[in-house]
Amino acid sequence: xxxxxxxxxxxxxxxxxxxxxxxxxxxxxxxxxxxxxxxxxxxxxxxxxxxxxxxxxxxxxxxxxxxxxxxxxxxxxxxxxxxxxxxxxxxxxxxxxxxxxxxxxxxxxxxxxxxxxxxxxxxxxxxxxxxxxxxxxxxxxxxxxxxxxxxxxxxxxxxxxxxxxxxxxxxxxxxxxxxxxxxxxxxxxxxxxxxxxx
Numbered sequence: 001x002x003x004x005x006x007x008x009x010x011x012x013x014x015x016x017x018x019x020x021x022x023x024x025x026x027x028x029x030x031x032x033x034x035x036x037x038x039x040x041x042x043x044x045x046x047x048x049x050x051x052x053x054x055x056x057x058x059x060x061x062x063x064x065x066x067x068x069x070x071x072x073x074x075x076x077x078x079x080x081x082x083x084x085x086x087x088x089x090x091x092x093x094x095x096x097x098x099x100x101x102x103x104x105x106x107x108x109x110x111x112x113x114x115x116x117x118x119x120x121x122x123x124x125x126x127x128x129x130x131x132x133x134x135x136x137x138x139x140x141x142x143x144x145x146x147x148x149x150x151x152x153x154x155x156x157x158x159x160x161x162x163x164x165x166x167x168x169x170x171x172x173x174x175x176x177x178x179x180x181x182x183x184x185x186x187x188x189x190x191x192x193x194x195x196x197x198x
Contacts, residue, residue, distance in 0.1 A: 029044060030044070031043070031044050063102065063106060064106070065106060065107050065108070065109060065184075066098070066099075066102060066106060066107070066108045066109070067108075067109045067111060067184065068095055068098065068108055068109070068110050068111065069110075069111040069113050070088070070091045070092075070095070070110065070111065070112055070113065070154075071087070071091070071113050071114045072112035072113065072114055072115060072118045072147070072150060072168065073114040073117035073118040073121050074087035074088055074091070074114075075087070075088040075125075075127060075130050075131075075150070076121070076125045076129070076130050086130065088130075088150070088153075092153055092154060092157060095110075095154060095157065096157050099157075099158060099162070104160040104161065104162040105162075106162070107162065107163035107164070107165065108162065108163070108164045108165070109164075109165045109166070109167065109184050110151075110154055110164060110165065110166040110167070111166075111167055111168075111169050112147065112150065112151075112166060112167070112168045112169065113169045113170070113171055114169075114170065114171070115168040115169060115170045116170045116172075118143070118146075118147075119143050122142075122143060122146055126140075126141065127140045127141075127146050127149060127150075128140070131149075134149075136149055136152075137149060147168060151166050154166070165184070167184065
């Protein structure tokens, strides 16, 4: 463990101080280092497409926490690579695969991104249309209950009792991103202090 240094492994996440309104598909691996309130952070952004995943393996060492991003509005969309696979289901499958690669002491933070798009889409594309085999989807009719339904899909996929936090984000909303980042930073620091025995 490096003093005053946290390494976050980030899946499907684009972070920038200056550009929030641009979506760029991540190919390869990008490392960004910066300091916030005396804490040195390293974000590692990796591409989420199937063809990019084999490149991740060497990023798994020295990780303090994992931020996993899921575009919450994609529950009714299919993959570009395979139009028979639902994007949310693929994201859940990928999450399960990623989480297995880390010891249970590593906390995961799940970002449900694109909350603004989800809020607009849900009234005209109810969850139960896309999760017909899940009886709970019929009750997920408003934004809060729909988020709770999707959150439990992730929560229920974890067998080892590890810490999993979730936040809803809109990456183009700076205030939202700042509040979420502050909350996540606090959770990560608490976990780091536990790991080093302080």
